[in-house]
Amino acid sequence: MSEKKKQIPLRISSKLHEDIASWAEDEFRSINGQIEYLLTECVKWRKRGKKDMAGQSGDNT
Template sequence: MPLRLSTKLYAALASWAEDDFRSVNGQIEYLLTECVKQRKKDGKYVSETIDEPFEIDI
């Protein structure tokens, strides 16, 4: 399943994944799993601004 990410977002995820000793795919799966758990737990998104685009300053 292809996933299109900006170069900056991919780099940020890759760095974070390396810090957590995960592959980029593993990091994305971990983050999505945590978001789904949070949503199921209290019916809310992790952040109220989760759907707003954000800028990554790298």
């Protein structure tokens, strides 16, 4: 069974759209696929950062 995906409206500038479209073409993805990939990677990066920060003490001395 495939994962149910949410649909969201997204408004971006023409320049950002052009940049993402070019990047998507370079990586053989659709624009939607590229946006989903970038968001997924960003969330993974943020979660890793929080795990790294959780292991640190608050003392910077």
